Amino acid sequence: MTLSVEGVAFSYSRSRAVLHDVNLTVRRGEFVGLLGPNGSGKSTLTKLLARVNRLRTGSISFEDRQLGRLRMSEHAKVVAYVPQSGEPTFQLSVRESVLLGRTPYFGMRPRRADWEVVDAAIEHMGLTDMASRSVGDLSGGQAQRVLVARAVAQEPEILLLDEPTSALDLRYQVETLRHVRDLTRGRNLVSLIAIHDLNLAARFCDKVAILQGGRIVAFGRPNEVYDRELLEEVYGLEVDLFERDGAVQVHPVIEARPGTAPHGHAPLPASALT
Amino acid sequence: MTNVLTRALPAVPRRGRPSRSLIIGAGLVVSLLSVALSVVVGTAGIGLGDVFHTIAIHLFGVPSTDSFRRTEVIVTELRLPRALLAFLAGAALSVSGVVMQGLLRNPLVSPYTLGLSPAASFGAALAIMLSNKAGNTPSSLVTILSALGFSLVVSLIVLGVASMKRMKAVTLLLVGMAFFQLFEALTSATQFFADENTLAEIVHWTFGSVNDATWHQVLVVSVLLAVTLPYLFARAKALNAIAFAGDDAAASLGVNVSRTRLVLIVVVVVLTAVVVSFTGVIGFVGLVGPHIARLVVGSDHRYLLPFGAIAGGLLILYADVVGRAVLSPVVIPVGIVVALIGAPLFINLVLSKGTLAQS
Structure with missing residues (x-):
């Protein structure tokens, strides 16, 4: 019962290869973080899995089904994709936005059963009170929850998220990741998230894959994969590693400005991250 | 940053308001009555009863009289085709605007933004000029084909260039704007080099008018709408996904984004080119029609497409009525009236919710 990515390569043009021979296996109920610097290929891999980009080399299969061979509408019933929330161009209510997941x-015309799934997804994401409000009037975190609710309404088996927390403040980042982790476990999904924050990934993801130059250079549990030398090589930055409440945390080593304490900011309370 | 235009638009009709299907039904009834009413306006002193009498003569074989023949001719040969062409042209241009705004996810675009109308405009102007130079009267078929040809060529170039850049909405928009400027300049050039008679013809045509409406034109636009509107309604769900979720998420929702965009743009090109070749340039309706419709039925394209057609049709229909009534017996071209009505209306739409401060 796994998502299996084998020998996947991808390029946007002949001179610009983005992914090389990517292999990855994710089991149901696992939440996997795709990490790496900008341009490492994590978003491209997510879009290949979501069939936004067309797979030309390699194979992507889920439970013995080649996902690339499914009709687009059938694929959409298996795989849901959550992009980064942006300013909506046209106003749409939360309920109508989530209905898009039933496309x-x-x-x-949507049937009664479709509306029932939509309302259940809205309730699941704690959006019932704002179901008739316009998405444009919501906060960034609430709008991101609407996008996750839309993916939930899609009733997928694989949930993909492409840097959904990049534009959110810390509280909403944590909230979004907590929702996705709970969904993954509660519905026994395969979830992958392209994310920049190593510490949040370590806290919420079961496993992480670190990409560098379009290749997966490490894959496993964060405590096993986060290695100072590896991260310094991948990110080109000196880092410190430490452990907090059982989760490995990464700290960039930044030279303190004159007159400030070397660790002038307080760490997040552990309660905020569980 | 908050989008000024879209902040002024409501999400969906609030509870307690009539259903959107009911609003569309009411809009259709209002449209039929408006067409009948617009036939009455003019210097000939025709009443609403005369209109229905004429329709009864032609549809149900009710006998006519010699004294009624003149009224009958005015209604059937002048007023009715004019009213119908005005409504159908407005519907076609407004629907084109709805589709373009949805596809490009931009409330400020219309068929003009892709350079379609300016290209059709240049094609028609060129046909008029060349026909006059050859000593012939330009036929409507040649003018249509020339308008259609230029707008098709432009759309193919736009789509070709855009596909090289993976057909991003912003690329389409920028390339379209370049063609807009190019064909505006070329149309001006035809006016600059045209002789006096041709210049008058081209300028009159560029105003946008339904003065010379014929049943043949009504039939062509009717058939075109009868074919394209059901198709567009059938693609409303895909258009919703592209407009509200974006290209990437729409693809993940099972929509073939590139193919949908290509086919819908071809439909819009044909609609726009044919209408522009009959009526000349009536620009504002493709921009304002969708916004008026969105204000009434919300943004869901399943409702926005039919009501957008109604809103655009009524806009041109009443613009023509105003153009005939204000300085009667002088008829102001409908393109001028639409811009005069549409511009303040559009500014009012933007400002009425007091949302500028939020942007």
Whole structure:
């Protein structure tokens, strides 16, 4: 019962290869973080899995089904994709936005069953009170929850998130990741998230894959994978590693400005991250 | 940053308001009555009863009289095709605007933004100029084909260039704007080099008018809408996904984004080119029609497409009525009236919610 990525390579043009021979296996119920510096290929891999980009080399299969061979509407019932929340161009209510997740399921008009799934997804994401509000009037965190609710309404088996927390403040980052982790476990999904924050990934993801130059250079549990030398090589930056409440944490070593304490900021309270 | 235009638009009708299907049904009834009313306006002193009598003569074989023949001719040969062409042209241009705004996720675009209307405009102007130079009267078919040809060529170039850049919405928009400027300049050039008679013809045509409406034109636009509107309604769900979720998420929702965009743009090109070749340039309706419709039925394209057609149709229909009534017997071209009505209306739409301060 796994998502299996084998020998995947991808390039946007002949001169610009983005992924090389990527291999990855993710089991149901696992939440995997895709880490790496900008341009390392984590978003491209996410978009290949979501079929936003067309797979030309390698194979992506889920439970013995080649995902690339499914019809697009069938693929959309298996894989849901959550992009980064942005300013909506046109106003749409929360309920109508979440209904978009039912696109692969209905014809011209949604059926009663579709609305029931939509309302359940809205409730699951704690959005019931704002179901009739316009998404444009919500906070960044709430809008991101709407996108996750849309993916939930899609009733997928694989959930993909492409840097969904990049534009959110710390509280909403934590909230979004907590929702995804709970969904993954509660619904026994395969979830992958392209994310920059090593510490949040270590806290919420079961496993992480570190990408460098389009290749996966390490894959496993954060405590096993986070290695000072590896991270310094991948990110080109000196880092410190330490452990907090059982989770490994990464700290960039930044030269303190004159007159300030070397560790002038307080760490997050552990309660905020569980 | 908050988008000024879209902040002024409501999400969906609030509870307690009539259902959107009911609003669309009411809009259709209002449209039929408006067409009948617009036939009445003019110097000939025709009443609403005369309109229905004429329709009864032609549809149900009710006998006519010699004294009624003149009224009958005015209604059937002048007023009714004019009213119908005005409504159908407005519907086609507004629907084109709805589709373009959704596809490009930009409330400020219309068929003009892709350079389609300016290209069609240049094609028609060129046909008029060349026909006059050859000593012929330009036929409507040649003018249509020339308008269609230029807008198709432009759309193919735009799509070709955009596909090289993976067809991002912003690329389409920028390339379209370049073509807008290019064909505006070329149309000006045809006016600059045209002789006096041709210049008058081209300028009159560029105003946008339904003065010379014929049943043949009404039939062509009717058939075109009868074919394209059901198709567009069938693609409303895909258009929703592209407009509200974006290209990437729409693809993950099972929509073939590139193919949908290509086919819908071809439909819009054909609609725009044919209408522009009949009526000349009536620009504002493709921008304002969708916004008026969005204000009434919300942004869901399943409702926005039909009501956008109604809103655009009524806008041109009443603009033509105003153009005939204000300085009667002088008829102000509908393109001028639409811009005069549409611009303040559009500014009002933007400002009425007091949202500028939020942007």
